[in-house]
Amino acid sequence: MPRVHILKPEIVSKIAAGEVIERPASVVKELVENALDAGADTISVELKESGKTLIMVKDNGHGIEQDDLKTIFTRHATSKIKDIGDLYSIRSLGFRGEALYSIAAIAHVTVHSKPEEQETGWGIHLRGGEDFHNRPCSFNGHGTEVTVKELFFNTPARKKFLKSNTAEIHQILNIFIPYTLLHNHIRFSLTHGHKQVLNVGPVPGRVNRMADVLNLNKQQLMEVKRDFPERDISVNLVLGDMNIKRTRRDMQFIFVNGRPVQNKAIGFHMNQVYRLIMPPETYPCFAVAINVPPENVDVNIHPTKREVKIKNEQDICAILRSLCEQALMTSGHAKQVTRHMTQGTREDVEQALLRTHASDITFDSDVPPEAHEITTDAGPASLRPTAEAGDYAYPRGQSLPGGKQGFFIPKNDLFAAKKDNLQSRLEQSRYIGNFSNKYLFFEIERSILVIDQHAAAERITYEQLIRQMEKGTIEVQHLLSPVLIKLTPQEILVWEEAKDKLETLGLSVTQWDEETIAVHTHPLFLKDLEKTMQNLLAGDNIAKCDHETMARRACRSSVMAGDKLSPEQAKHVRDQLIKCLDPFTCPHGRPTVIELTQDFLDKQFLRT
Numbered sequence: 263m264p265r266v267h268i269l270k271p272e273i274v275s276k277i278a279a280g281e282v283i284e285r286p287a288s289v290v291k292e293l294v295e296n297a298l299d300a301g302a303d304t305i306s307v308e309l310k311e312s313g314k315t316l317i318m319v320k321d322n323g324h325g326i327e328q329d330d331l332k333t334i335f336t337r338h339a340t341s342k343i344k345d346i347g348d349l350y351s352i353r354s355l356g357f358r359g360e361a362l363y364s365i366a367a368i369a370h371v372t373v374h375s376k377p378e379e380q381e382t383g384w385g386i387h388l389r390g391g392e393d394f395h396n397r398p399c400s401f402n403g404h405g406t407e408v409t410v411k412e413l414f415f416n417t418p419a420r421k422k423f424l425k426s427n428t429a430e431i432h433q434i435l436n437i438f439i440p441y442t443l444l445h446n447h448i449r450f451s452l453t454h455g456h457k458q459v460l461n462v463g464p465v466p467g468r469v470n471r472m473a474d475v476l477n478l479n480k481q482q483l484m485e486v487k488r489d490f491p492e493r494d495i496s497v498n499l500v501l502g503d504m505n506i507k508r509t510r511r512d513m514q515f516i517f518v519n520g521r522p523v524q525n526k527a528i529g530f531h532m533n534q535v536y537r538l539i540m541p542p543e544t545y546p547c548f549a550v551a552i553n554v555p556p557e558n559v560d561v562n563i564h565p566t567k568r569e570v571k572i573k574n575e576q577d578i579c580a581i582l583r584s585l586c587e588q589a590l591m592t593s594g595h596a597k598q599v600t601r602h603m604t605q606g607t608r609e610d611v612e613q614a615l616l617r618t619h620a621s622d623i624t625f626d627s628d629v630p631p632e633a634h635e636i637t638t639d640a641g642p643a644s645l646r647p648t649a650e651a652g653d654y655a656y657p658r659g660q661s662l663p664g665g666k667q668g669f670f671i672p673k674n675d676l677f678a679a680k681k682d683n684l685q686s687r688l689e690q691s692r693y694i695g696n697f698s699n700k701y702l703f704f705e706i707e708r709s710i711l712v713i714d715q716h717a718a719a720e721r722i723t724y725e726q727l728i729r730q731m732e733k734g735t736i737e738v739q740h741l742l743s744p745v746l747i748k749l750t751p752q753e754i755l756v757w758e759e760a761k762d763k764l765e766t767l768g769l770s771v772t773q774w775d776e777e778t779i780a781v782h783t784h785p786l787f788l789k790d791l792e793k794t795m796q797n798l799l800a801g802d803n804i805a806k807c808d809h810e811t812m813a814r815r816a817c818r819s820s821v822m823a824g825d826k827l828s829p830e831q832a833k834h835v836r837d838q839l840i841k842c843l844d845p846f847t848c849p850h851g852r853p854t855v856i857e858l859t860q861d862f863l864d865k866q867f868l869r870t
């Protein structure tokens with residue numbers, strides 16, 4: 263068992279400083295990482311009040327020697343690195359020797375531990391970093407149990423910043439779940455109060471583990487492994503198929519050398535490949551685990567080690583792209599992939615063109631900020647994003663990468679008409695057809711009006727829902743047999759808190775089993791219930807949202823995506839849209855109608 267020592271000042275000065283314990287999730291992360299570093303194959307986490315009053319992490323790892331128990335709470339005490347050289351080839355999750363020191367400073371901490379070769383267990387107790395006593399204790403088997411009570415008891419200002427129990431437990435699961443996905447041979451459990459939130463035993467293969475933890479269908483996941491021995495790189499991908507569609511990137515996981523990380527470039531390229539088979543505004547599920555020589559990764563750039571810098575990141579992205587493309591192509595999606603592969607770039611650019619002219623897009627607060635970001639420094643020229651069709655890829659005022667400005671339709675021409683003018687002309691317009699089951703074309707002298715049928719349907723539904731909610735008369739559809747929807751552990755927690763609120767939206771939902779809910783009624787106009795539930799249960803707790811936000815989330819992409827409309831239906835959409843209070847933007851701020859004037863077309867054909 264490695265012994266603990268205090269790092270020398272010259273190493274300390276090289277370490278990105280300042281472990282910050284911000285919230286219960288930070289404590290859970292540090293303690294679970296310590297358990298993993300200790301080689302445990304069983305790790306249990308117990309929480310009370312989302313960790314605010316109790317966090318207990320127990321493992322069956324190698325334990326801590328009696329003599330080391332006092333030292334582990336000293337700043338920079340670690341058993342994981344020794345020399346400066348070790349900093350460049352870190353194989354453990356921890357190495358700074360700061361976590362226990364920082365936690366003990368702001369909580370009551372007890373550590374019980376028994377190494378296998380020690381006869382009895384020993385315990386140590388500290389309050390606010392002081393006042394410790396050290397005595398023998400009974401301990402079942404071998405390993406370590408760390409108990410953290412009354413977090414921030416001596417720093418009330420920080421305690422005040424803690425969020426609701428639901429929000430904090432959400433954060434804890436965000437931290438905890440990735441480790442459970444990565445280590446399918448380890449038994450993990452997490453209980454919150456009396457509720458067992460997660461309990462998974464060892465299983466062969468990551469697909470099984472992902473299915474267990476995220477409540478997914480195993481048949482919709484595939485695993486791809488590839489070693490590149492000449493470069494000492496190995497890659498393990500678990501790829502969800504096109505049936506796992508999420509409205510956010512909440513089922514996307516990246517691991518580098520056993521560490522859950524964020525890496526914009528990898529995330530970007532993976533999503534790009536999926537764009538070939540996924541409908542717009544939906545995100546796939548994937549877990550990318552790569553192992554590279556430790557000296558090629560800098561985990562020392564950020565104190566929480568969440569962001570890592572990888573040498574040759576572009577090559578890794580290229581490898582991931584090609585593995586992902588191949589895997590999706592050979593798994594029954596070949597038709598879609600090959601068709602898109604030849605047209606992909608053009609389609610992507612066209613998509614982006616259509617999106618970009620809506621230069622006054624305001625983003626809904628539901629959309630995470632990173633979804634708006636564009637990572638142009640992600641790769642070499644050939645891999646550089648052309649357009650992330652389907653994402654809100656282009657922040658306000660930004661042009662397409664590659665300076666393709668020349669194609670742009672100037673905003674002034676598109677929005678030439680004033681609002682009421684447009685409304686009355688839309689009323690008199692004649693339907694001439696639809697394009698791509700997405701756009702409805704109407705004609706009026708000297709202009710073509712294009713309605714985005716999906717955006718328009720969202721606006722119509724949203725206003726109807728709001729009106730009915732205000733009157734308390736939601737029109738609902740009663741389902742003969744309930745629709746069953748599997749949720750992630752996080753979504754289940756949010757749902758439990760929000761179920762009464764969902765009733766006011768016309769969604770009558772009960773729990774079916776631990777991971778499944780049963781929807782019995784839904785608002786008449788909403789179609790895709792699974793998507794609706796995902797939208798409602800993601801992000802800020804729905805239980806606290808006002809009815810407008812709820813309606814907006816419920817409507818988000820849950821109506822009429824890709825439906826073929828008959829001319830009568832198309833005209834009906836237009837008529838309903840005209841009646842809306844705010845007909846020209848969808849609830850998320852995108853335009854519902856654009857106008858192509860004859861002047862504009864003449865200009866494009868150089869007729870003026």
Ligand SMILES: Nc1ncnc2c1ncn2[C@@H]1O[C@H](COP(=O)(O)OP(=O)(O)O)[C@@H](O)[C@H]1O
Binds near residue numbers: 266297324342356357
């Ligand atoms: N669960 C555990 N099992 C075994 N040893 C542990 C455990 N938790 C902490 N330790 C010991 O305490 C030391 C200090 O832990 P920590 O403050 O988290 O720093 P670090 O993980 O960066 O070394 C570790 O290096 C390790 O030797």
Ligand SMILES: [Mg+2]
Binds near residue numbers: 355357361
């Ligand atoms: Mg640690």
